[in-house]
Amino acid sequence: MANYLVTGIAGFIGSAVARALLRQGHQVTGVDNLTTGYRDNVPAGAAFIKADCQDAALYDTVLPRTPFDAIFHIAGQSSGEVSFDDPAYDLRTNTESTLHLLRFARRTGCTRLIYASTMSVYGCQPDEPVHETAPAAPLSFYGVGKLASEHYLRLHEQFGIRSTALRLFNVYGHGQNMDNMRQGMVSIFMAMMLRNGHIHVKGSPERYRDFVHIDDVVRAFLLCLGQQRSHGEVINIAGSGRVTVGQLVEELRALHPAPVTVEFSGCTAGDMHGIHADKDKARTVLGYTPQVSLRQGLEDMYRRTAPLLTRHHGAENAS
Ligand SMILES: NC(=O)c1ccc[n+]([C@@H]2O[C@H](COP(=O)([O-])OP(=O)(O)OC[C@H]3O[C@@H](n4cnc5c(N)ncnc54)[C@H](O)[C@@H]3O)[C@@H](O)[C@H]2O)c1
Known part of the structure:
Protein backbone atom coordinates (compact mmCIF):
# COMPACT_ATOMS: atom_id res chain seq x y z
CA MET A 1 0.00 0.00 0.00
CA TYR A 172 -15.56 15.41 -19.79
CA GLY A 173 -17.77 12.94 -17.97
CA HIS A 174 -19.92 12.30 -14.96
CA GLY A 175 -18.78 14.33 -11.97
CA GLN A 176 -17.88 17.39 -14.05
CA ASN A 177 -18.95 20.67 -12.47
CA MET A 178 -22.32 21.51 -14.05
CA ASP A 179 -22.54 24.89 -12.29
CA ASN A 180 -19.25 26.32 -13.53
CA MET A 181 -20.30 27.93 -16.80
CA ARG A 182 -16.78 29.10 -17.65
CA GLN A 183 -14.93 25.80 -17.87
CA GLY A 184 -15.67 22.58 -19.73
CA MET A 185 -17.25 22.64 -23.16
CA VAL A 186 -19.26 19.43 -22.70
CA SER A 187 -20.50 20.28 -19.20
CA ILE A 188 -21.46 23.84 -20.19
CA PHE A 189 -23.42 22.73 -23.27
CA MET A 190 -25.05 19.82 -21.46
CA ALA A 191 -26.07 22.01 -18.52
CA MET A 192 -27.58 24.61 -20.89
CA MET A 193 -29.44 21.91 -22.76
CA LEU A 194 -30.84 20.25 -19.64
CA ARG A 195 -31.73 23.47 -17.82
CA ASN A 196 -32.98 25.66 -20.68
CA GLY A 197 -33.39 23.53 -23.81
CA HIS A 198 -31.07 26.06 -25.46
CA ILE A 199 -27.33 25.87 -26.15
CA HIS A 200 -25.49 29.14 -26.62
CA VAL A 201 -22.09 28.48 -28.19
CA LYS A 202 -19.55 31.30 -27.87
CA GLY A 203 -17.64 30.84 -31.14
CA SER A 204 -17.88 29.04 -34.44
CA PRO A 205 -19.20 25.48 -34.95
CA GLU A 206 -16.13 24.86 -37.15
CA ARG A 207 -13.78 24.99 -34.17
CA TYR A 208 -12.53 21.56 -33.18
CA ARG A 209 -11.32 19.74 -30.08
CA ALA A 238 -6.63 12.78 -25.50
CA GLY A 239 -9.53 10.70 -26.68
CA SER A 240 -11.95 11.27 -29.53
CA GLY A 241 -9.59 12.76 -32.08
CA ARG A 242 -10.74 15.74 -34.14
CA VAL A 243 -14.40 16.60 -33.41
CA THR A 244 -15.92 19.94 -34.35
CA VAL A 245 -17.95 21.96 -31.88
CA GLY A 246 -20.90 21.65 -34.27
CA GLN A 247 -20.58 17.83 -34.21
CA LEU A 248 -20.45 17.85 -30.41
CA VAL A 249 -23.62 19.93 -30.22
CA GLU A 250 -25.40 17.49 -32.56
CA GLU A 251 -24.26 14.51 -30.46
CA LEU A 252 -25.72 16.22 -27.38
CA ARG A 253 -29.00 17.12 -29.07
CA ALA A 254 -29.40 13.51 -30.18
CA LEU A 255 -29.33 12.41 -26.52
CA HIS A 256 -32.13 14.72 -25.41
CA PRO A 257 -35.76 13.78 -26.04
CA ALA A 258 -37.01 17.40 -25.96
CA PRO A 259 -36.34 20.09 -28.61
CA VAL A 260 -33.04 21.98 -28.23
CA THR A 261 -32.33 25.32 -29.91
CA VAL A 262 -28.75 26.33 -30.68
CA GLU A 263 -27.18 29.76 -31.12
CA PHE A 264 -23.61 30.49 -32.22
CA SER A 265 -22.49 34.02 -31.28
CA GLY A 266 -19.68 35.87 -29.52
CA CYS A 267 -16.28 34.45 -28.60
CA THR A 268 -14.16 33.61 -25.57
CA ALA A 269 -10.89 35.34 -24.67
CA GLY A 270 -7.86 33.18 -25.39
CA ASP A 271 -9.90 30.52 -27.21
CA MET A 272 -7.99 28.30 -29.63
CA HIS A 273 -9.62 27.70 -33.00
CA GLY A 274 -8.81 24.05 -33.05
CA ILE A 275 -6.58 21.37 -31.59
CA HIS A 276 -6.37 17.59 -31.59
CA ALA A 277 -3.68 15.31 -30.29
CA ASP A 278 -1.02 13.00 -31.58
CA LYS A 279 -1.46 10.08 -29.16
CA ASP A 280 1.63 8.07 -30.13
CA LYS A 281 3.76 9.10 -27.18
CA ALA A 282 0.99 8.24 -24.71
CA ARG A 283 0.77 4.80 -26.30
CA THR A 284 4.49 4.05 -26.44
CA VAL A 285 5.51 5.61 -23.12
CA LEU A 286 2.46 4.86 -20.96
CA GLY A 287 0.69 2.09 -22.84
CA TYR A 288 -2.31 4.46 -22.98
CA THR A 289 -5.00 4.31 -25.62
CA PRO A 290 -8.45 5.78 -24.99
CA GLN A 291 -11.11 3.18 -24.25
CA VAL A 292 -14.28 5.28 -24.13
CA SER A 293 -15.72 6.56 -27.41
CA LEU A 294 -17.24 10.04 -27.45
CA ARG A 295 -20.73 8.64 -27.99
CA GLN A 296 -20.42 6.13 -25.12
CA GLY A 297 -18.98 8.79 -22.84
CA LEU A 298 -21.67 11.34 -23.62
CA GLU A 299 -24.46 8.78 -23.21
CA ASP A 300 -23.10 7.73 -19.84
CA MET A 301 -22.70 11.34 -18.70
CA TYR A 302 -26.19 12.29 -19.85
CA ARG A 303 -27.79 9.27 -18.18
CA ARG A 304 -26.11 9.94 -14.84
CA THR A 305 -26.15 13.74 -14.87
CA ALA A 306 -29.64 14.61 -16.10
CA PRO A 307 -31.47 13.37 -12.99
CA LEU A 308 -29.05 15.20 -10.66
CA LEU A 309 -28.94 18.54 -12.35
CA THR A 310 -31.60 20.26 -10.35
CA ARG A 311 -30.16 19.04 -7.04
CA HIS A 312 -28.40 21.81 -5.06
CA HIS A 313 -24.68 21.31 -4.45
CA GLY A 314 -22.99 23.04 -1.54
CA ALA A 315 -20.11 24.80 -3.29
CA GLU A 316 -18.56 27.47 -1.17
CA ASN A 317 -17.94 29.50 -4.29
CA ALA A 318 -20.07 28.32 -7.16
CA SER A 319 -18.85 29.92 -10.39
N1 LIG B 1 -11.18 19.61 -17.24
C1 LIG B 1 -10.39 19.74 -18.30
O1 LIG B 1 -10.83 19.64 -19.45
C2 LIG B 1 -8.91 19.99 -18.12
C3 LIG B 1 -8.10 20.04 -19.27
C4 LIG B 1 -6.75 20.28 -19.10
C5 LIG B 1 -6.21 20.44 -17.84
N2 LIG B 1 -7.01 20.39 -16.75
C6 LIG B 1 -6.40 20.61 -15.43
O2 LIG B 1 -6.82 19.58 -14.56
C7 LIG B 1 -6.94 20.10 -13.24
C8 LIG B 1 -8.28 19.74 -12.66
O3 LIG B 1 -9.31 20.30 -13.46
P1 LIG B 1 -10.84 19.96 -13.19
O4 LIG B 1 -11.51 19.90 -14.49
O5 LIG B 1 -10.94 18.81 -12.26
O6 LIG B 1 -11.31 21.30 -12.49
P2 LIG B 1 -12.09 21.49 -11.12
O7 LIG B 1 -12.34 22.95 -10.99
O8 LIG B 1 -13.24 20.56 -11.04
O9 LIG B 1 -11.02 21.02 -10.05
C9 LIG B 1 -9.97 21.82 -9.60
C10 LIG B 1 -9.94 21.70 -8.09
O10 LIG B 1 -8.81 22.41 -7.59
C11 LIG B 1 -9.23 23.22 -6.50
N3 LIG B 1 -8.29 24.34 -6.47
C12 LIG B 1 -8.15 25.32 -7.40
N4 LIG B 1 -7.13 26.11 -7.07
C13 LIG B 1 -6.61 25.62 -5.91
C14 LIG B 1 -5.53 26.00 -5.09
N5 LIG B 1 -4.76 27.04 -5.39
N6 LIG B 1 -5.28 25.29 -3.97
C15 LIG B 1 -6.06 24.22 -3.65
N7 LIG B 1 -7.08 23.81 -4.40
C16 LIG B 1 -7.35 24.49 -5.52
C17 LIG B 1 -10.66 23.60 -6.80
O11 LIG B 1 -11.41 23.93 -5.65
C18 LIG B 1 -11.17 22.32 -7.44
O12 LIG B 1 -11.67 21.41 -6.48
C19 LIG B 1 -6.69 21.61 -13.33
O13 LIG B 1 -5.37 21.88 -12.92
C20 LIG B 1 -6.87 21.90 -14.80
O14 LIG B 1 -6.07 22.99 -15.20
C21 LIG B 1 -8.36 20.18 -16.86
Whole structure:
Protein backbone atom coordinates (compact mmCIF):
# COMPACT_ATOMS: atom_id res chain seq x y z
CA MET A 1 0.00 0.00 0.00
CA ALA A 2 1.37 3.39 -0.98
CA ASN A 3 0.69 6.85 0.41
CA TYR A 4 -0.29 9.58 -2.06
CA LEU A 5 -1.01 13.30 -1.97
CA VAL A 6 -3.73 14.47 -4.37
CA THR A 7 -4.26 18.19 -4.80
CA GLY A 8 -7.60 19.34 -6.19
CA ILE A 9 -9.28 16.35 -4.52
CA ALA A 10 -12.67 18.10 -4.35
CA GLY A 11 -12.68 18.77 -8.10
CA PHE A 12 -13.75 16.74 -11.11
CA ILE A 13 -10.44 15.09 -12.02
CA GLY A 14 -8.77 15.08 -8.59
CA SER A 15 -11.70 13.32 -6.91
CA ALA A 16 -11.81 10.67 -9.65
CA VAL A 17 -8.06 10.00 -9.41
CA ALA A 18 -8.25 9.82 -5.60
CA ARG A 19 -11.20 7.42 -5.75
CA ALA A 20 -9.26 5.11 -8.09
CA LEU A 21 -6.20 5.16 -5.80
CA LEU A 22 -8.36 4.35 -2.76
CA ARG A 23 -10.02 1.50 -4.67
CA GLN A 24 -6.56 0.03 -5.22
CA GLY A 25 -6.05 0.06 -1.43
CA HIS A 26 -3.71 3.06 -1.18
CA GLN A 27 -3.74 5.86 1.39
CA VAL A 28 -4.73 9.26 0.07
CA THR A 29 -4.36 12.71 1.57
CA GLY A 30 -6.15 15.42 -0.38
CA VAL A 31 -5.78 19.20 -0.45
CA ASP A 32 -8.33 21.58 -1.92
CA ASN A 33 -9.39 25.17 -1.28
CA LEU A 34 -12.98 24.52 -2.48
CA THR A 35 -12.98 27.43 -4.94
CA THR A 36 -14.57 25.35 -7.70
CA GLY A 37 -14.62 21.99 -5.91
CA TYR A 38 -17.16 20.58 -3.49
CA ARG A 39 -16.48 19.05 -0.09
CA ASP A 40 -18.97 16.30 -1.00
CA ASN A 41 -16.72 15.24 -3.89
CA VAL A 42 -13.88 14.19 -1.56
CA PRO A 43 -14.04 10.40 -1.57
CA ALA A 44 -14.71 8.60 1.71
CA GLY A 45 -11.48 7.22 3.12
CA ALA A 46 -9.27 10.14 2.04
CA ALA A 47 -7.81 12.52 4.62
CA PHE A 48 -8.88 16.03 3.64
CA ILE A 49 -7.09 19.33 4.22
CA LYS A 50 -8.80 22.53 3.18
CA ALA A 51 -5.99 24.83 2.06
CA ASP A 52 -4.53 26.85 -0.80
CA CYS A 53 -1.69 25.04 -2.58
CA GLN A 54 0.11 28.38 -2.97
CA ASP A 55 0.10 28.94 0.81
CA ALA A 56 3.58 28.29 2.26
CA ALA A 57 2.06 27.50 5.67
CA LEU A 58 0.49 24.34 4.22
CA TYR A 59 3.95 22.90 3.63
CA ASP A 60 5.57 24.27 6.78
CA THR A 61 2.98 23.29 9.34
CA VAL A 62 0.09 21.21 8.02
CA LEU A 63 1.27 18.44 5.71
CA PRO A 64 3.14 15.47 7.23
CA ARG A 65 6.95 15.35 7.02
CA THR A 66 7.03 11.68 6.02
CA PRO A 67 7.49 11.56 2.25
CA PHE A 68 4.54 10.69 0.04
CA ASP A 69 5.19 7.95 -2.49
CA ALA A 70 3.95 10.36 -5.16
CA ILE A 71 2.18 13.68 -5.48
CA PHE A 72 -0.63 14.12 -7.99
CA HIS A 73 -0.81 17.87 -8.52
CA ILE A 74 -4.26 18.36 -10.02
CA ALA A 75 -5.51 21.47 -8.18
CA GLY A 76 -5.82 24.55 -10.30
CA GLN A 77 -7.85 27.31 -11.76
CA SER A 78 -8.80 25.46 -14.91
CA SER A 79 -10.31 28.09 -17.22
CA GLY A 80 -8.48 30.02 -19.91
CA GLU A 81 -11.29 32.58 -19.90
CA VAL A 82 -11.08 33.13 -16.13
CA SER A 83 -7.31 33.63 -16.34
CA PHE A 84 -7.98 36.91 -18.17
CA ASP A 85 -9.98 38.28 -15.21
CA ASP A 86 -6.99 38.14 -12.86
CA PRO A 87 -3.76 36.85 -14.41
CA ALA A 88 -1.83 37.36 -11.16
CA TYR A 89 -4.26 35.09 -9.30
CA ASP A 90 -3.93 32.52 -12.07
CA LEU A 91 -0.15 32.63 -11.69
CA ARG A 92 -0.33 32.16 -7.92
CA THR A 93 -2.89 29.41 -7.93
CA ASN A 94 -1.52 27.42 -10.88
CA THR A 95 2.20 28.10 -10.99
CA GLU A 96 3.35 29.23 -7.55
CA SER A 97 1.46 26.22 -6.17
CA THR A 98 3.51 23.90 -8.40
CA LEU A 99 6.76 25.45 -7.22
CA HIS A 100 5.72 25.03 -3.57
CA LEU A 101 4.81 21.40 -4.13
CA LEU A 102 8.11 20.68 -5.85
CA ARG A 103 10.06 22.28 -3.01
CA PHE A 104 7.96 20.35 -0.49
CA ALA A 105 8.70 17.13 -2.37
CA ARG A 106 12.39 17.90 -2.36
CA ARG A 107 12.44 18.76 1.35
CA THR A 108 10.57 15.65 2.42
CA GLY A 109 12.25 13.20 0.03
CA CYS A 110 9.26 12.53 -2.22
CA THR A 111 10.69 11.75 -5.66
CA ARG A 112 7.62 11.49 -7.88
CA LEU A 113 5.18 14.17 -9.07
CA ILE A 114 2.48 13.79 -11.71
CA TYR A 115 1.02 17.02 -12.99
CA ALA A 116 -2.27 17.98 -14.66
CA SER A 117 -1.05 20.17 -17.51
CA THR A 118 -3.13 21.12 -20.51
CA MET A 119 -3.42 21.30 -24.28
CA SER A 120 -3.72 25.07 -23.75
CA VAL A 121 0.08 25.27 -23.64
CA TYR A 122 0.16 24.76 -27.43
CA GLY A 123 -1.74 27.80 -28.70
CA CYS A 124 -2.33 28.05 -32.47
CA GLN A 125 -1.43 24.87 -34.30
CA PRO A 126 -1.92 23.58 -37.85
CA ASP A 127 -4.91 21.29 -38.39
CA GLU A 128 -3.04 18.04 -37.82
CA PRO A 129 -2.51 15.91 -34.70
CA VAL A 130 -0.28 18.00 -32.44
CA HIS A 131 2.84 16.25 -31.16
CA GLU A 132 4.48 17.06 -27.82
CA THR A 133 7.48 18.51 -29.67
CA ALA A 134 5.35 21.22 -31.34
CA PRO A 135 6.38 24.73 -30.30
CA ALA A 136 4.28 25.89 -27.36
CA ALA A 137 2.93 29.44 -27.60
CA PRO A 138 -0.11 29.68 -25.29
CA LEU A 139 -2.94 32.11 -26.08
CA SER A 140 -4.14 32.50 -22.47
CA PHE A 141 -2.54 33.39 -19.14
CA TYR A 142 -3.77 29.99 -18.01
CA GLY A 143 -1.67 28.30 -20.72
CA VAL A 144 1.36 30.42 -19.85
CA GLY A 145 1.12 29.43 -16.18
CA LYS A 146 0.76 25.74 -16.98
CA LEU A 147 3.72 25.85 -19.35
CA ALA A 148 5.79 27.59 -16.67
CA SER A 149 4.80 24.81 -14.26
CA GLU A 150 6.06 22.24 -16.75
CA HIS A 151 9.41 24.04 -16.79
CA TYR A 152 9.54 24.08 -12.99
CA LEU A 153 9.05 20.31 -13.11
CA ARG A 154 11.87 19.99 -15.63
CA LEU A 155 14.24 22.06 -13.49
CA HIS A 156 13.52 19.92 -10.44
CA GLU A 157 14.74 16.78 -12.22
CA GLN A 158 18.23 17.88 -11.14
CA PHE A 159 17.07 17.59 -7.51
CA GLY A 160 15.86 14.04 -8.00
CA ILE A 161 12.15 14.78 -8.52
CA ARG A 162 10.93 12.56 -11.36
CA SER A 163 7.92 14.23 -12.85
CA THR A 164 5.41 13.65 -15.62
CA ALA A 165 3.20 16.38 -17.05
CA LEU A 166 0.03 15.10 -18.68
CA ARG A 167 -1.25 17.57 -21.25
CA LEU A 168 -4.95 16.89 -20.87
CA PHE A 169 -7.22 17.73 -23.79
CA ASN A 170 -10.96 18.44 -23.26
CA VAL A 171 -11.88 16.24 -20.31
CA TYR A 172 -15.56 15.41 -19.79
CA GLY A 173 -17.77 12.94 -17.97
CA HIS A 174 -19.92 12.30 -14.96
CA GLY A 175 -18.78 14.33 -11.97
CA GLN A 176 -17.88 17.39 -14.05
CA ASN A 177 -18.95 20.67 -12.47
CA MET A 178 -22.32 21.51 -14.05
CA ASP A 179 -22.54 24.89 -12.29
CA ASN A 180 -19.25 26.32 -13.53
CA MET A 181 -20.30 27.93 -16.80
CA ARG A 182 -16.78 29.10 -17.65
CA GLN A 183 -14.93 25.80 -17.87
CA GLY A 184 -15.67 22.58 -19.73
CA MET A 185 -17.25 22.64 -23.16
CA VAL A 186 -19.26 19.43 -22.70
CA SER A 187 -20.50 20.28 -19.20
CA ILE A 188 -21.46 23.84 -20.19
CA PHE A 189 -23.42 22.73 -23.27
CA MET A 190 -25.05 19.82 -21.46
CA ALA A 191 -26.07 22.01 -18.52
CA MET A 192 -27.58 24.61 -20.89
CA MET A 193 -29.44 21.91 -22.76
CA LEU A 194 -30.84 20.25 -19.64
CA ARG A 195 -31.73 23.47 -17.82
CA ASN A 196 -32.98 25.66 -20.68
CA GLY A 197 -33.39 23.53 -23.81
CA HIS A 198 -31.07 26.06 -25.46
CA ILE A 199 -27.33 25.87 -26.15
CA HIS A 200 -25.49 29.14 -26.62
CA VAL A 201 -22.09 28.48 -28.19
CA LYS A 202 -19.55 31.30 -27.87
CA GLY A 203 -17.64 30.84 -31.14
CA SER A 204 -17.88 29.04 -34.44
CA PRO A 205 -19.20 25.48 -34.95
CA GLU A 206 -16.13 24.86 -37.15
CA ARG A 207 -13.78 24.99 -34.17
CA TYR A 208 -12.53 21.56 -33.18
CA ARG A 209 -11.32 19.74 -30.08
CA ASP A 210 -10.24 16.31 -28.83
CA PHE A 211 -12.58 15.08 -26.09
CA VAL A 212 -11.30 12.62 -23.51
CA HIS A 213 -13.46 10.78 -21.02
CA ILE A 214 -12.67 11.02 -17.31
CA ASP A 215 -12.19 7.23 -17.01
CA ASP A 216 -9.44 7.39 -19.65
CA VAL A 217 -7.82 10.34 -17.87
CA VAL A 218 -7.81 8.48 -14.55
CA ARG A 219 -6.23 5.48 -16.26
CA ALA A 220 -3.51 7.71 -17.69
CA PHE A 221 -2.66 9.14 -14.26
CA LEU A 222 -2.44 5.66 -12.75
CA LEU A 223 -0.35 4.31 -15.64
CA CYS A 224 2.26 6.97 -14.83
CA LEU A 225 2.96 5.25 -11.50
CA GLY A 226 4.17 2.08 -13.16
CA GLN A 227 6.02 3.49 -16.16
CA GLN A 228 9.55 4.70 -15.50
CA ARG A 229 9.77 5.80 -19.11
CA SER A 230 7.30 8.58 -18.27
CA HIS A 231 9.78 10.24 -15.90
CA GLY A 232 10.73 13.70 -17.12
CA GLU A 233 8.18 13.62 -19.95
CA VAL A 234 5.25 15.71 -21.13
CA ILE A 235 2.54 13.53 -22.66
CA ASN A 236 -0.70 14.32 -24.50
CA ILE A 237 -3.77 12.64 -23.03
CA ALA A 238 -6.63 12.78 -25.50
CA GLY A 239 -9.53 10.70 -26.68
CA SER A 240 -11.95 11.27 -29.53
CA GLY A 241 -9.59 12.76 -32.08
CA ARG A 242 -10.74 15.74 -34.14
CA VAL A 243 -14.40 16.60 -33.41
CA THR A 244 -15.92 19.94 -34.35
CA VAL A 245 -17.95 21.96 -31.88
CA GLY A 246 -20.90 21.65 -34.27
CA GLN A 247 -20.58 17.83 -34.21
CA LEU A 248 -20.45 17.85 -30.41
CA VAL A 249 -23.62 19.93 -30.22
CA GLU A 250 -25.40 17.49 -32.56
CA GLU A 251 -24.26 14.51 -30.46
CA LEU A 252 -25.72 16.22 -27.38
CA ARG A 253 -29.00 17.12 -29.07
CA ALA A 254 -29.40 13.51 -30.18
CA LEU A 255 -29.33 12.41 -26.52
CA HIS A 256 -32.13 14.72 -25.41
CA PRO A 257 -35.76 13.78 -26.04
CA ALA A 258 -37.01 17.40 -25.96
CA PRO A 259 -36.34 20.09 -28.61
CA VAL A 260 -33.04 21.98 -28.23
CA THR A 261 -32.33 25.32 -29.91
CA VAL A 262 -28.75 26.33 -30.68
CA GLU A 263 -27.18 29.76 -31.12
CA PHE A 264 -23.61 30.49 -32.22
CA SER A 265 -22.49 34.02 -31.28
CA GLY A 266 -19.68 35.87 -29.52
CA CYS A 267 -16.28 34.45 -28.60
CA THR A 268 -14.16 33.61 -25.57
CA ALA A 269 -10.89 35.34 -24.67
CA GLY A 270 -7.86 33.18 -25.39
CA ASP A 271 -9.90 30.52 -27.21
CA MET A 272 -7.99 28.30 -29.63
CA HIS A 273 -9.62 27.70 -33.00
CA GLY A 274 -8.81 24.05 -33.05
CA ILE A 275 -6.58 21.37 -31.59
CA HIS A 276 -6.37 17.59 -31.59
CA ALA A 277 -3.68 15.31 -30.29
CA ASP A 278 -1.02 13.00 -31.58
CA LYS A 279 -1.46 10.08 -29.16
CA ASP A 280 1.63 8.07 -30.13
CA LYS A 281 3.76 9.10 -27.18
CA ALA A 282 0.99 8.24 -24.71
CA ARG A 283 0.77 4.80 -26.30
CA THR A 284 4.49 4.05 -26.44
CA VAL A 285 5.51 5.61 -23.12
CA LEU A 286 2.46 4.86 -20.96
CA GLY A 287 0.69 2.09 -22.84
CA TYR A 288 -2.31 4.46 -22.98
CA THR A 289 -5.00 4.31 -25.62
CA PRO A 290 -8.45 5.78 -24.99
CA GLN A 291 -11.11 3.18 -24.25
CA VAL A 292 -14.28 5.28 -24.13
CA SER A 293 -15.72 6.56 -27.41
CA LEU A 294 -17.24 10.04 -27.45
CA ARG A 295 -20.73 8.64 -27.99
CA GLN A 296 -20.42 6.13 -25.12
CA GLY A 297 -18.98 8.79 -22.84
CA LEU A 298 -21.67 11.34 -23.62
CA GLU A 299 -24.46 8.78 -23.21
CA ASP A 300 -23.10 7.73 -19.84
CA MET A 301 -22.70 11.34 -18.70
CA TYR A 302 -26.19 12.29 -19.85
CA ARG A 303 -27.79 9.27 -18.18
CA ARG A 304 -26.11 9.94 -14.84
CA THR A 305 -26.15 13.74 -14.87
CA ALA A 306 -29.64 14.61 -16.10
CA PRO A 307 -31.47 13.37 -12.99
CA LEU A 308 -29.05 15.20 -10.66
CA LEU A 309 -28.94 18.54 -12.35
CA THR A 310 -31.60 20.26 -10.35
CA ARG A 311 -30.16 19.04 -7.04
CA HIS A 312 -28.40 21.81 -5.06
CA HIS A 313 -24.68 21.31 -4.45
CA GLY A 314 -22.99 23.04 -1.54
CA ALA A 315 -20.11 24.80 -3.29
CA GLU A 316 -18.56 27.47 -1.17
CA ASN A 317 -17.94 29.50 -4.29
CA ALA A 318 -20.07 28.32 -7.16
CA SER A 319 -18.85 29.92 -10.39
N1 LIG B 1 -11.18 19.61 -17.24
C1 LIG B 1 -10.39 19.74 -18.30
O1 LIG B 1 -10.83 19.64 -19.45
C2 LIG B 1 -8.91 19.99 -18.12
C3 LIG B 1 -8.10 20.04 -19.27
C4 LIG B 1 -6.75 20.28 -19.10
C5 LIG B 1 -6.21 20.44 -17.84
N2 LIG B 1 -7.01 20.39 -16.75
C6 LIG B 1 -6.40 20.61 -15.43
O2 LIG B 1 -6.82 19.58 -14.56
C7 LIG B 1 -6.94 20.10 -13.24
C8 LIG B 1 -8.28 19.74 -12.66
O3 LIG B 1 -9.31 20.30 -13.46
P1 LIG B 1 -10.84 19.96 -13.19
O4 LIG B 1 -11.51 19.90 -14.49
O5 LIG B 1 -10.94 18.81 -12.26
O6 LIG B 1 -11.31 21.30 -12.49
P2 LIG B 1 -12.09 21.49 -11.12
O7 LIG B 1 -12.34 22.95 -10.99
O8 LIG B 1 -13.24 20.56 -11.04
O9 LIG B 1 -11.02 21.02 -10.05
C9 LIG B 1 -9.97 21.82 -9.60
C10 LIG B 1 -9.94 21.70 -8.09
O10 LIG B 1 -8.81 22.41 -7.59
C11 LIG B 1 -9.23 23.22 -6.50
N3 LIG B 1 -8.29 24.34 -6.47
C12 LIG B 1 -8.15 25.32 -7.40
N4 LIG B 1 -7.13 26.11 -7.07
C13 LIG B 1 -6.61 25.62 -5.91
C14 LIG B 1 -5.53 26.00 -5.09
N5 LIG B 1 -4.76 27.04 -5.39
N6 LIG B 1 -5.28 25.29 -3.97
C15 LIG B 1 -6.06 24.22 -3.65
N7 LIG B 1 -7.08 23.81 -4.40
C16 LIG B 1 -7.35 24.49 -5.52
C17 LIG B 1 -10.66 23.60 -6.80
O11 LIG B 1 -11.41 23.93 -5.65
C18 LIG B 1 -11.17 22.32 -7.44
O12 LIG B 1 -11.67 21.41 -6.48
C19 LIG B 1 -6.69 21.61 -13.33
O13 LIG B 1 -5.37 21.88 -12.92
C20 LIG B 1 -6.87 21.90 -14.80
O14 LIG B 1 -6.07 22.99 -15.20
C21 LIG B 1 -8.36 20.18 -16.86
